[in-house]
Each structure stands twice: as C-alpha cells, then as structure tokens.
Amino acid sequence: MKFTPLALPGAYLIEPAPVTDVRGFFARTFCRREFTANGLNPDLVQSSISFNPHRGTLRGMHYQREPYGEAKVVRCTMGRIYDVTIDLRPESATFRQWASMELSADNRRSVYIPEGCAHGFLTLVDHCEVHYQMSEFFHSESVAGVRWNDPAFSIQWPGNVSIISSRDRDLPDFTA
Numbered sequence: 022m023k024f025t026p027l028a029l030p031g032a033y034l035i036e037p038a039p040v041t042d043v044r045g046f047f048a049r050t051f052c053r054r055e056f057t058a059n060g061l062n063p064d065l066v067q068s069s070i071s072f073n074p075h076r077g078t079l080r081g082m083h084y085q086r087e088p089y090g091e092a093k094v095v096r097c098t099m100g101r102i103y104d105v106t107i108d109l110r111p112e113s114a115t116f117r118q119w120a121s122m123e124l125s126a127d128n129r130r131s132v133y134i135p136e137g138c139a140h141g142f143l144t145l146v147d148h149c150e151v152h153y154q155m156s157e158f159f160h161s162e163s164v165a166g167v168r169w170n171d172p173a174f175s176i177q178w179p180g181n182v183s184i185i186s187s188r189d190r191d192l193p194d195f196t197a
Contacts, residue, residue: 022049024059024133027120029108031135033061034122035094050096050131051154061133062092065154070098073149077183080151081141082107082167082192090136091157097124100149102142103179107167110137111197119176124151139167141189143178168192 025034037048049055056063071080082105085091095104107119123145124130134140142151166189169176173195 022052022055024055024061027106027122027132029106029115029118029120029135029138030113031060031133032106032108032120032138033059033133035131035133037129048129051094062136062156064156065094067155067158069153069155071151071153073100073144073151073184074147075184076144076147077181078144078149079141079169079178079182079185079189081105081189082139082169083141084109084137084139084165085157085160085163086165087163089157089160089163091155092136093134093140093156094131094154095124095134095140095142096129096131096152097126097142098150098152099126100147101125101127101145102149102151103145104132104142105140105176106132106134107139107174107176108137109139109167113137117173117195117197119174121176141169143180143182145180166192167195171195
C-alpha cells in the first residue's frame with residue numbers, strides 16, 4: 022500500500038499496490054503493521070456500508086465526540102464520491118480546515134480520517150456504495166456533526182446537493 026499524507030495532520034490517502042498477472046491483480050487494502058508503521062490507528066473494530074441510489078446525495082459531516090472518538094478508513098466500492106474531511110481538533114495547526122478527494126470504484130483509493138475530524142461525502146453518480154471501517158464502536162450518545170455548508174468551513178462542493186437527511190441539513194452553525 023502507498024500512504025500519502027493529506028494537508029490535515031494524521032489524514033492519509035491510501036492507494037493499493039496491485040500485483041498483476043494474467044488473472045488480473047491482487048492488492049492489500051489493510052495491514053496492521055503498515056498502518057502502525059505510518060502512525061495510523063490499526064484497531065479497526067467495526068465495518069459498515071452505505072448505499073446511495075441517487076447522484077447528489079450528501080452524507081455528513083459526522084464524527085463521534087470523546088471519549089469515543091473514532092478513526093475511519095473510507096473507500097467507495099461502487100460509483101464515485103467527493104469525500105471531505107474537516108479538522109475539528111482545536112490544538113491542530115489545521116483546525117477548521119478541510120481536505121477533499123474523489124474516491125471511486127475505479128481508482129480504489131481509501132482515505133484515513135483520524136480521530137477528531139468530521140467526515141462526509143457527496144455522490145457524483147447514481148448507485149454509490151461506500152465502505153467504512155472504524156476504530157471505535159458506535160456510541161449514540163457521542164454522535165455529532167457539523168453542517169455541510171457551514172460558512173465556518175466554506176467547503177467547495179463540486180455539485181448540487183439534492184438529497185440530504187433533515188438531521189444533516191439542520192445541524193447548527195459550528196462554534197469553537
């Protein structure tokens with residue numbers, strides 16, 4: 022695997038390093054040793070998927086508050102998404118900044134999102150499936166989020182949002 026640091030400390034683009042032959046290829050998408058060697062939390066305790074039938078669906082911006090902060094590894098296994106991470110760590114030099122990338126079934130990239138960062142995405146095509154691995158179990162009392170269009174972040178989304186949950190749409194303005 023190839024680990025490329027993003028602009029937010031502790032966030033990484035992860036690309037597979039395929040071994041190819043006449044059958045196609047084989048590539049690792051997770052390795053505890055490689056995660057540890059790159060300073061990433063290798064303790065992934067839960068996996069989930071989301072399926073989004075329509076282009077323009079926005080999910081986010083979500084995180085879990087301490088003491089149940091979670092790191093995430095996110096990969097788009099069907100379709101294409103615009104993936105966004107926001108640094109919500111007050112002690113970070115990149116506090117309130119965001120990083121984005123396109124994840125798709127074709128590019129097979131993953132993004133590692135460290136604890137203390139919010140995550141969300143916008144579907145760029147119909148029929149998108151997103152696979153998540155998390156370092157912490159789901160704790161409903163710690164679920165939190167920031168609004169996708171909050172001026173505190175000024176995220177530049179590449180398309181119109183046509184589908185969003187009322188919960189995500191109605192999140193309050195961010196206050197530090």
